[in-house]
Amino acid sequence: MAPSVDRYLRARGILDADDVVGETFVNVVRSIDRFEGSEIAFRAWVFAIARNEATDELRRVIRHPSAPASVQELEALGPRGDVEREAMEALGTDRIGRLLDALTADQRDVLLLRIIGGLSIDQVAAAVGRKPGAVKMLQARGLAAIRREILRGAVTL
Numbered sequence: 001m002a003p004s005v006d007r008y009l010r011a012r013g014i015l016d017a018d019d020v021v022g023e024t025f026v027n028v029v030r031s032i033d034r035f036e037g038s039e040i041a042f043r044a045w046v047f048a049i050a051r052n053e054a055t056d057e058l059r060r061v062i063r064h065p066s067a068p069a070s071v072q073e074l075e076a077l078g079p080r081g082d083v084e085r086e087a088m089e090a091l092g093t094d095r096i097g098r099l100l101d102a103l104t105a106d107q108r109d110v111l112l113l114r115i116i117g118g119l120s121i122d123q124v125a126a127a128v129g130r131k132p133g134a135v136k137m138l139q140a141r142g143l144a145a146i147r148r149e150i151l152r153g154a155v156t157l
Helices: 002-011 017-034 039-063 071-076 083-101 105-115 121-128 132-151
Strands: none
Touching: 002 017, 002 039, 002 105, 017 039, 039 105, 039 121, 083 105, 083 132, 105 121, 105 132, 121 132
């Protein structure tokens, strides 16, 4: 489940996703005695905790921004990778990021939890604190927004 949570957090734009995954599962362990339900409910519960941790992390980054390292500092850190491969990966990530930026925060959360988290409508509803009908509507509107962005050529896949 940790890889799915990690992908969800990275898609949400969490820069230090590894730390937030760790905090998520620390909170899962701390609260496990209060959880009751099936395996499916457990998955939704974990993603709800991850969503809360992501929100906290984004607030922390806004309150305490960090200064980027200089080019000289980065060069001193070590060897370089495959630039072509990294550039192609960055283009794909950038395209997906632009699609996600066209969505509202709620639409983005619903789609990420459905696609990356693999959660059902009911699980997403539990994770985001909404009714299943509202989750279906957010999903439909989010997909429609992505479709419009692709059709108008704003993002090519």
